[in-house]
Amino acid sequence: MGRNPVTWLGSPTFPAAAHHALADVQLRGNLAHATGTIRTKRLAAVAELPDWERLRLAGEAIKDDVLSQLDVYLERLEAAVTAHGGVVHWARDAAEANEIVLGLVRATGADEVVKVKSMATMEIGLNEALADGGVQAVETDLAELIVQLGNDRPSHILVPAIHRNRAEIREIFRREMPDVPTDLADEPRALAEAARRHLRRKFLSAKVAISGANFAIADTGTILVVESEGNGRMCLTLPDTLITVMGIEKLLPTWSDLEVFLQLLPRSSTAERMNPYTSAWTGVTPGDGPQQFHLVLLDNGRTATLADEVGSKALRCIRCSACLNVCPVYERTGGQAYGSVYPGPIGAILAPQLSGDPHDPQAASLPFASSLCGACYEVCPVRINIPEVLTHLRAEVVRAKGKRTPEAIGMAALAWILREPHRYEAAQKVGSLARLLARNGKLSRLPGPGAKWTSGRDAPVPPAESFRAWWRRTHD
Amino acid sequence: MATCLTDTLFPDTARAVVRLLERLDCTVEYPAAQTCCGQMHYNTGYRRHATTLARRTAKAFDGYDAVVAPSGSCAGMVRDLYPGLHRSTVRVAGRTYELSEFLVDVLGVEDVGAYFPHRVTYHPTCHSLRMLGVGDKPLRLLRAVRGLDLVELPAATSCCGFGGTFAIKNAETSTAMLADKMSHVLDTGAQVLTAGDNSCLMHIGGGLSRLRTGVRALHLADILASTEEEPWVATR
Numbered sequence: 001m002g003r004n005p006v007t008w009l010g011s012p013t014f015p016a017a018a019h020h021a022l023a024d025v026q027l028r029g030n031l032a033h034a035t036g037t038i039r040t041k042r043l044a045a046v047a048e049l050p051d052w053e054r055l056r057l058a059g060e061a062i063k064d065d066v067l068s069q070l071d072v073y074l075e076r077l078e079a080a081v082t083a084h085g086g087v088v089h090w091a092r093d094a095a096e097a098n099e100i101v102l103g104l105v106r107a108t109g110a111d112e113v114v115k116v117k118s119m120a121t122m123e124i125g126l127n128e129a130l131a132d133g134g135v136q137a138v139e140t141d142l143a144e145l146i147v148q149l150g151n152d153r154p155s156h157i158l159v160p161a162i163h164r165n166r167a168e169i170r171e172i173f174r175r176e177m178p179d180v181p182t183d184l185a186d187e188p189r190a191l192a193e194a195a196r197r198h199l200r201r202k203f204l205s206a207k208v209a210i211s212g213a214n215f216a217i218a219d220t221g222t223i224l225v226v227e228s229e230g231n232g233r234m235c236l237t238l239p240d241t242l243i244t245v246m247g248i249e250k251l252l253p254t255w256s257d258l259e260v261f262l263q264l265l266p267r268s269s270t271a272e273r274m275n276p277y278t279s280a281w282t283g284v285t286p287g288d289g290p291q292q293f294h295l296v297l298l299d300n301g302r303t304a305t306l307a308d309e310v311g312s313k314a315l316r317c318i319r320c321s322a323c324l325n326v327c328p329v330y331e332r333t334g335g336q337a338y339g340s341v342y343p344g345p346i347g348a349i350l351a352p353q354l355s356g357d358p359h360d361p362q363a364a365s366l367p368f369a370s371s372l373c374g375a376c377y378e379v380c381p382v383r384i385n386i387p388e389v390l391t392h393l394r395a396e397v398v399r400a401k402g403k404r405t406p407e408a409i410g411m412a413a414l415a416w417i418l419r420e421p422h423r424y425e426a427a428q429k430v431g432s433l434a435r436l437l438a439r440n441g442k443l444s445r446l447p448g449p450g451a452k453w454t455s456g457r458d459a460p461v462p463p464a465e466s467f468r469a470w471w472r473r474t475h476d
Numbered sequence: 477m478a479t480c481l482t483d484t485l486f487p488d489t490a491r492a493v494v495r496l497l498e499r500l501d502c503t504v505e506y507p508a509a510q511t512c513c514g515q516m517h518y519n520t521g522y523r524r525h526a527t528t529l530a531r532r533t534a535k536a537f538d539g540y541d542a543v544v545a546p547s548g549s550c551a552g553m554v555r556d557l558y559p560g561l562h563r564s565t566v567r568v569a570g571r572t573y574e575l576s577e578f579l580v581d582v583l584g585v586e587d588v589g590a591y592f593p594h595r596v597t598y599h600p601t602c603h604s605l606r607m608l609g610v611g612d613k614p615l616r617l618l619r620a621v622r623g624l625d626l627v628e629l630p631a632a633t634s635c636c637g638f639g640g641t642f643a644i645k646n647a648e649t650s651t652a653m654l655a656d657k658m659s660h661v662l663d664t665g666a667q668v669l670t671a672g673d674n675s676c677l678m679h680i681g682g683g684l685s686r687l688r689t690g691v692r693a694l695h696l697a698d699i700l701a702s703t704e705e706e707p708w709v710a711t712r
Contacts (some may be wrong), residue, residue, distance in 0.1 A: 015645065015646050015647075015649075022652050130606065220607055323563065328635045328637070367521075367645060369649075370639070371637060373606070373639070373644045374603070374605075375606070391518065394521030395521040398522060411517060411525060414525075418529055420511075444686065452647040456651035456654065457651070458681075458685045459682060460485045460486065460678055462484065465487065466483055466484055466487055467478050467483040467487035468508065
């Protein structure tokens with residue numbers, strides 16, 4: 001088993017990546033504008049539903065039921081898909097999934113495939129694996145296309161090019177699309193038209209399409225993709241062969257469960273009452289749509305995550321991005337700083353778990369990339385208590401690092417002091433001497449770990465007398 | 477519960493809580509066995525140390541009718557997280573209140589007889605807002621303060637960037653969040669920024685002081701304790 005590509009090889013730790021991202025003025029502006037807009041729209045879309053909180057509870061309950069009987073539902077799905085003429089494949093990890101997909105594409109003789117936007121295929125690095133095997137994958141979602149043409153990395157789950165503005169997109173199109181007019185305007189309509197012309201040719205010539213799945217219905221074997229641009233509908237209906245790569249947690253037990261999720265997802269994700277395109281297919285329909293259908297069920301760290309009682313809550317995620325859009329950390333650093341296809345709060349709990357390597361310093365830095373403000377939990381449509389999972393994963397990181405790090409020794413010493421009031425009081429008296437370092441009533445430079453504090457903030461000048469000393473002097 | 481931070485660095489706030497509660501006819505005790513609730517250890521990933529400190533804290537506060545903390549995050553730690561830590565830390569959770577909750581919900585007062593003739597803006601701290609759900613209780617208390625000119629803080633519910641050890645581990649992201657919070661505070665033209673947590677105030681106030689903005693960060697308790705007879709005075 002190789003390295004899990006869910007985190008990008010060679011990415012710096014979060015604080016180091018954030019250092020560069022925070023200095024990018026263009027990025028900061030693009031992100032503040034984009035997240036600010038979608039935040040306000042989501043609030044309005046959610047406020048329209050009087051039973052929003054009950055929908056969230058229902059979403060949580062359905063997903064928890066799926067996760068608690070995943071084996072049962074997966075076998076039910078496999079049987080239903082097979083009965084309708086589809087072929088089900090099981091992939092333990094990214095390498096296995098990529099090998100299966102490449103083999104399937106090669107069997108058709110195609111050297112180009114069109115893709116529906118899919119997190120699962122991004123997670124396993126499928127495009128790169130296909131390219132290595134001589135197959136070119138063409139992204140057909142507009143934002144994903146911008147990232148692909150720009151030889152860039154995604155920075156958002158729903159809008160992977162959220163870090164780019166219109167002027168930057170125009171430059172990418174002019175550079176990478178062969179017959180785009182040189183006077184291409186940076187107007188949304190003109191940019192969309194250029195992408196449409198570019199993609200139409202691909203849709204009409206493609207023999208194979210690759211998609212992910214938003215939902216899969218265990219009872220009927222139906223797979224669903226929801227989208228906004230219609231590119232998905234093209235990919236899912238025109239080619240002869242359709243290959244779907246789906247994380248094993250994307251299941252819903254029955255068709256009627258969609259009633260909950262098709263309300264939760266669009267409002268949380270794009271702040272729409274309903275997404276423009278909902279495509280559903282069950283195996284193969286003779287004479288209509290793709291005549292070959294393959295479903296690749298992907299584990300890639302999910303079973304291991306499921307075994308963790310607290311951490312497994314991350315598997316409820318339906319990839320809506322609401323947590324990214326409200327996250328104050330994400331808003332400042334953008335998504336690429338997380339070094340994974342899953343950025344933001346959900347990425348900070350999902351990527352380290354899927355990667356499964358507690359000693360990888362980059363993955364280990366992710367659970368600490370949060371002020372624990374709780375805005376993510378407040379908006380999560382399936383009520384993932386992200387702060388709870390974050391602190392849980394922090395504890396795992398601390399355990400993996402052992403007791404001999406300077407931080408662990410410091411924290412142990414502090415706990416030893418705080419365990420006994422007399423030691424605590426003695427430490428207060430010593431610490432109070434820091435007031436002697438104050439100049440003009442301000443402490444602007446502290447030594448040691450305090451230097452990180454005073455890099456941007458003054459520190460409070462400790463008083464000569466603590467509250468407990470005052471209380472004893474005046475009350476006892 | 478004085479909280480270790482307020483006890484050590486902001487004793488005026490703890491004295492203000494005592495003065496305020498005694499003015500409202502409460503009998504205030506300060507159990508000397510208390511030190512720290514364990515929140516920092518818990519949030520940084522040191523569960524075992526956190527549990528030890530939580531058990532000691534629960535023991536120190538055993539037998540009181542109500543435990544009042546001038547902090548949304550310490551009260552949130554006790555009320556939200558103590559029940560999951562140890563069987564001995566369950567009972568104290570149900571009797572612990574953040575100051576504004578205790579005043580409004582338990583004592584049933586909004587006008588605490590305070591006087592504070594300044595232009596003030598209020599930052600709702602994340603844990604008081606999202607963990608405890610204090611809602612507009614602090615604002616109702618502030619609106620009843622005589623002489624106080626309350627101005628609304630734009631983007632008030634955005635985190636200030638403190639986040640405990642986050643402020644050290646991710647100092648640059650923390651200060652980027654702080655910069656936006658300070659800019660909103662300055663937009664209000666307030667002389668005083670108030671909140672229910674001295675930790676967040678230490679962070680925002682530290683930034684306001686570093687930039688010589690002339691805006692003071694002051695805990696809600698300091699404002700509510702201030703009266704015409706005994707007005708708040710700056711000790712530092």
